[in-house]
Amino acid sequence: MNDTTHGIRIRPGGPADVTATLEMLDGAILWMNARGNTQQWGTTPYSQKPGGVARVERYLTENEPFVAELDRSPVGTLVLDSGPSPLVPIEPAGEPERYVRLLVSDRRYAGQGVGAALLAHAVEETQRAGVDLLRVDCWAGGGGELVAFYERNGFTPTDTFLSDGWPGQVLAQRVG
Template sequence: MNDTSHGVHIRGGSPADAPAVLAMLDSAVAWMNDRGNTEQWGTTPFSTQPARVEQVDRYLTENAPFIAELDGTPAAAMVLGSGPDPRIPITPSDEPERYVRLLVSDRRFAGRNLGSALLAHAVQETRRAGVRLLRVDCWAGGGGELVAFYERQGFTRTETFLFGSWPGQVLAQRVG
């Protein structure tokens, strides 16, 4: 568990957090669509897609989920795994790593730096595990705004990939 100076409390997540995480994903899809971004996560709410609901359940049971809360309300989520989703065509690491499988915030809490707080927590968790490599992949479309966000968090671009027609970028950060 972690408390930051901005009233954000980060706790371990569990399968019981699935409804909150799905609500965050649904709010993100609506927010992106309102801005003309229908490519990143599509136009259909995650909570209405059985495959996406199952994916969230797997994330919360097979990986290390973390929930950022504001005043006891789940406001953002991150899922750390030991590597990327095996369906995605990413070069495997030749060393142990932690991999950000999901990072999402409830758009009601935009501007509170919740993603930054969760990524700082990922660095701490990676270090605590004695691992030196933290990686993430993200959507590389839309002018690269999401890639730039991860670069501002200390990540460096490593490789690009296509998942179907979805352009992706892998980024890495060395954890000392």
Template sequence: MLDAAVVWMNGRGNTQQWGTTPYSQKPGGVARIERYTTESDPWVAELAGTPVGAVVLDSGPAPQTPIAPAGEPERYVRLLISDRRFAGRGIGAALLAHAAEETRRAGVELLRVDCWAGGGGELVAFYERNGFDPTDPFLAGDWPGQVLARRVR
């Protein structure tokens, strides 16, 4: 799904968000996903037995992400991906709803995520439509990012 997402983004003219190299060929890409599936909380969405999306939750942002600590317990969306062949079916929204429920179930009130803020802010707007509020913009080199937060009770 990650490799296909790079192809899809590039086909739309977006070469900045994840670059042009397939995720599986990026240095550390495969190892990062392996860590996500063994050290974090991954969930895979299926449609008729076919994996169509995934969300990975953790207790905070990745150490290399230039984001201030939350100052309270949190769950953090480390990865949200959906198979673009199934776009428009609400897979990402369903996975975020599941992430909110898992956060609530853990007795935690704060769910955060960071994302690419370039390209007109479409990804930021997606998270806003799903109940997140922008908190802290950041730059990782020349990559514009945005932290968003959602209270779950």
């Protein structure tokens, strides 16, 4: 486990973290919907979306998952992969990369640095792998708050994309 700021500890994740991650995703959708954002992830709880549970199970077994904890309770999940999802219309980087497939935090801990701590860990893991490029894609709609969050955490916007009417932004960070 790694100690990080604000008492957040980050550990490797795995299949035992599926339930907590699904609860965070469901909570994030409720939180977004309560603020009028129904476009980013829709209104159906993630755990009830077709393929949602299987996707999280796959992420936590086939990819590089990490879980942030406060007082030994999961408060965030980060999943790294070697490239973007084939479901998203994003060009390969043309060089080795680490890609943030999933970043979610328990909204009850909003503002406590959970997402930032997980992204800092992603930078460390990318460096540890000897890779220079870390990328992520996110929803670019609304007022651009999510894009701004990634920019505050060292990422630079690169490409935009549209996936079934869903506006996306790819961001990159050189970590070498």
